[in-house]
Amino acid sequence: MNRVALITGINGQDGYYLSRFLKSKNYEVHGITSCSKPGIGEPPKNCHYCDFAEGSNLNKIINEVQPDEVYHLAAQSHVRLSFDLPVYTAEVTGVGTLRLLEALRYYEEQSQKKVRFYQASSSEMFGKVVESPQSETTPFHPRSPYACAKVFSYWQTINYRESYGMFACNGILFNHESPRRGEAFVTRKITKAVARIKLGMQDKLFLGNIDAKRDWGFAGDYVEAMWLILQQDQPDDFVIGTGETHSVREFLEAAFNAVDLDWKKYVEIDPQYYRPAEVELLCADPSKAREKLNWKTKVSFEELAQLMVEADMKLTQQEKILGDATS
Numbered sequence: 001m002n003r004v005a006l007i008t009g010i011n012g013q014d015g016y017y018l019s020r021f022l023k024s025k026n027y028e029v030h031g032i033t034s035c036s037k038p039g040i041g042e043p044p045k046n047c048h049y050c051d052f053a054e055g056s057n058l059n060k061i062i063n064e065v066q067p068d069e070v071y072h073l074a075a076q077s078h079v080r081l082s083f084d085l086p087v088y089t090a091e092v093t094g095v096g097t098l099r100l101l102e103a104l105r106y107y108e109e110q111s112q113k114k115v116r117f118y119q120a121s122s123s124e125m126f127g128k129v130v131e132s133p134q135s136e137t138t139p140f141h142p143r144s145p146y147a148c149a150k151v152f153s154y155w156q157t158i159n160y161r162e163s164y165g166m167f168a169c170n171g172i173l174f175n176h177e178s179p180r181r182g183e184a185f186v187t188r189k190i191t192k193a194v195a196r197i198k199l200g201m202q203d204k205l206f207l208g209n210i211d212a213k214r215d216w217g218f219a220g221d222y223v224e225a226m227w228l229i230l231q232q233d234q235p236d237d238f239v240i241g242t243g244e245t246h247s248v249r250e251f252l253e254a255a256f257n258a259v260d261l262d263w264k265k266y267v268e269i270d271p272q273y274y275r276p277a278e279v280e281l282l283c284a285d286p287s288k289a290r291e292k293l294n295w296k297t298k299v300s301f302e303e304l305a306q307l308m309v310e311a312d313m314k315l316t317q318q319e320k321i322l323g324d325a326t327s
């Protein structure tokens with residue numbers, strides 16, 4: 001019989017790549033989303049609706065789906081926005097995880113079935129880093145309501161493992177991007193602007209702190225690590241990243257270079273994109289993942305920028321044709 005996976009936040013970038021990956025491994029994939037669109041049509045097959053800010057129907061969904069593996073990706077995941085919506089972010093990104101863990105604990109007790117649980121932990125938890133690169137043993141110093149909520153979820157995951165013997169694991173993922181990345185995140189904001197500037201649809205790109213450094217990889221590679229984490233004999237926590245760090249400035253250079261433009265002519269700094277507290281530098285030490293999961297990233301920084309620009313060029317060209325046809 002096929003194994004059953006339940007992915008929360010299935011409509012996000014990682015949900016997209018993870019569901020494709022698990023289907024290629026013959027899983028029956030179910031998803032939870034909060035983006036209900038009543039009236040437009042029937043919900044897609046195996047799609048369930050739940051808002052992690054309250055989670056009242058989680059027990060019902062888990063009872064129906066009877067998952068073997070649960071990948072908890074749902075979150076209010078935008079760091080800048082979390083400063084404007086701190087309580088909502090704590091509810092969804094923090095307490096939401098606890099709601100799910102508690103529902104799974106109850107389900108395990110009732111059904112006598114074991115479930116494997118993956119928590120999407122984040123490198124943002126390292127925040128004002130106390131050492132570099134950051135590994136599984138680096139202490140946390142969260143710098144945003146989002147990061148504080150993720151630290152809460154990280155420890156709840158470990159607490160449920162230690163208290164109730166649950167197979168609950170953290171993947172501490174560094175930034176991972178793709179053409180499916182939301183347009184409010186800096187890489188996609190840049191690649192979309194590059195395409196629009198190249199096609200004459202935009203003049204300027206406004207950004208915040210372009211000196212911040214991140215460890216950026218390709219999301220498609222990272223979902224395999226999520227799956228590998230749940231295939232181990234023992235539940236454990238893993239840092240997942242490339243081991244390389246680059247500034248936003250370097251990403252700008254790579255993305256504009258991909259279409260032979262000089263970024264300096266188009267980019268302006270707008271302080272509205274600054275954060276009350278910034279995470280200046282993130283760089284992973286993924287040695288444990290390499291050794292125990294045999295996982296490593298396959299797409300380089302330059303290839304990532306290139307593939308995102310190419311995808312946005314195609315998309316923007318189509319939008320332009322559609323716009324011209326309807327105007």
Ligand code: G4F
Pocket residue numbers: 077078079080121122123124173174175176184185186187189206207208209210212213214248273274275278279282
């Ligand atoms: O793309 P970002 O918004 O990602 P951030 O804050 O690093 O968080 C992402 O990665 C985390 C993993 O480490 C996830 F947990 C989290 O959910 C999210 O996916 O910003 C990256 C950097 C920041 O330093 C930011 O200040 O880019 C800087 N930046 C400069 N100008 C900007 C902008 N970020 C955004 N979003 N928009 C700007 O205009």
